[in-house]
Amino acid sequence: MNKQRFMNFDLTTIRLPFTSIISILHRLSGIFVFLLIPFLLYIFDMALSDSDGFASIGAILGNPISRISLWLFLVALGYHFFAGVRHLIMDMGFGEGLKNARTSGAVALVITLVWALWIGVWLW
Amino acid sequence: MRFSIYRYNPETDAKPYMKDYEVDVPHDSDMMVLQALMLIKDQDETLSFRASCREGVCGSDGMNINGLNRLACLTPVSSLKAPITIRPLVNMTVIRDLVVDFTLFFQQYEKVQPYLQNHAEPPATERLQSPEERAALDGLYECILCACCTSFCPSSWWNPEKFIGPAGLLWAARFLADTRDTATEERLANLQDPFSVYRCRTIMNCTVVCPKNLNPAAAIAGIRHKMVEKGS
Numbered sequence: 001m002n003k004q005r006f007m008n009f010d011l012t013t014i015r016l017p018f019t020s021i022i023s024i025l026h027r028l029s030g031i032f033v034f035l036l037i038p039f040l041l042y043i044f045d046m047a048l049s050d051s052d053g054f055a056s057i058g059a060i061l062g063n064p065i066s067r068i069s070l071w072l073f074l075v076a077l078g079y080h081f082f083a084g085v086r087h088l089i090m091d092m093g094f095g096e097g098l099k100n101a102r103t104s105g106a107v108a109l110v111i112t113l114v115w116a117l118w119i120g121v122w123l124w
Numbered sequence: 125m126r127f128s129i130y131r132y133n134p135e136t137d138a139k140p141y142m143k144d145y146e147v148d149v150p151h152d153s154d155m156m157v158l159q160a161l162m163l164i165k166d167q168d169e170t171l172s173f174r175a176s177c178r179e180g181v182c183g184s185d186g187m188n189i190n191g192l193n194r195l196a197c198l199t200p201v202s203s204l205k206a207p208i209t210i211r212p213l214v215n216m217t218v219i220r221d222l223v224v225d226f227t228l229f230f231q232q233y234e235k236v237q238p239y240l241q242n243h244a245e246p247p248a249t250e251r252l253q254s255p256e257e258r259a260a261l262d263g264l265y266e267c268i269l270c271a272c273c274t275s276f277c278p279s280s281w282w283n284p285e286k287f288i289g290p291a292g293l294l295w296a297a298r299f300l301a302d303t304r305d306t307a308t309e310e311r312l313a314n315l316q317d318p319f320s321v322y323r324c325r326t327i328m329n330c331t332v333v334c335p336k337n338l339n340p341a342a343a344i345a346g347i348r349h350k351m352v353e354k355g356s
Contacts (some may be wrong), residue, residue, distance in 0.1 A: 001135055002134040004139075008215070014188070090326060
């Protein structure tokens with residue numbers, strides 16, 4: 001008799017429904033935004049220190065990698081915000097059915113896409 | 125048609141493995157997955173699974189079919205892409221093959237006190253409800269406790285013991301909605317901690333997989349609304 005206990009828990013064998021992908025992205029974007037906050041606070045602090053500090057921010061943000069990071073941060077922040085508003089609307093009792101939840105999830109994604117393009121145009 | 129089935133016998137196997145079987149499924153057949161499993165059991169009698177009513181009423185044959193939890197008796201083979209992969213319900217201890225341990229699931233069910241509570245003197249006949257009051261139970265009372273939802277809920281994966289899970293909470297909502305039940309305040313107070321209800325993130329996996337087309341996510345939102353109304 002094998003005393004070891006097993007569970008069927010292998011994420012590669014589970015089909016994730018669309019609404020769960022919306023939810024996972026919400027969580028991941030939240031973690032990502034949270035992790036980038038110290039970096040932004042550092043830049044903010046430098047920008048407020050003196051005119052030399054402010055000038056050096058321009059140099060930092062001129063670097064493509066930091067500019068892409070800033071873009072990713074704002075896109076993640078936008079998605080986290082739009083998906084959060086979706087939950088607030090559902091908490092008010094609207095769109096709690098599966099069909100509406102799928103539609104509102106897709107709307108949050110589309111708005112994020114537009115937001116990402118707009119931020120991209122603004123940054124470059 | 126090829127079926128790939130999760131096998132594990134604790135008496136002989138060191139660990140679970142997948143085993144392939146071939147079943148002749150005639151073109152345009154209306155065979156359900158449960159029938160296919162019975163044909164496979166004719167080939168290999170060591171295969172274990174639970175089934176009883178064969179028509180989606182008893183809730184015995186919940187399993188993970190091609191990645192989604194469903195009832196084998198209500199899932200037509202023709203609706204699935206081959207090879208058909210059948211695994212036990214997700215995140216539940218496997219007893220043997222597709223048979224899983226429901227102990228924790230029923231403990232969660234028990235926590236919500238799934239029975240009518242009313243300490244008032246019973247009337248001579250029955251406790252009456254208006255048709256509207258009765259209609260408030262629709263979409264809540266039909267649950268057959270197959271565990272497809274709770275076993276597919278990421279919040280239950282994270283907190284299987286502290287979060288009650290969609291099935292138990294659907295039953296909590298069913299008795300909260302019942303005008304004959306007088307324990308509403310106590311029921312809400314029992315669910316007040318940060319885990320029992322509030323681990324639900326409205327991911328809606330429960331609603332996607334429910335074989336009775338119920339919406340546990342909306343029922344849980346209903347419980348939260350009642351908590352706000354009661355100011356608790």
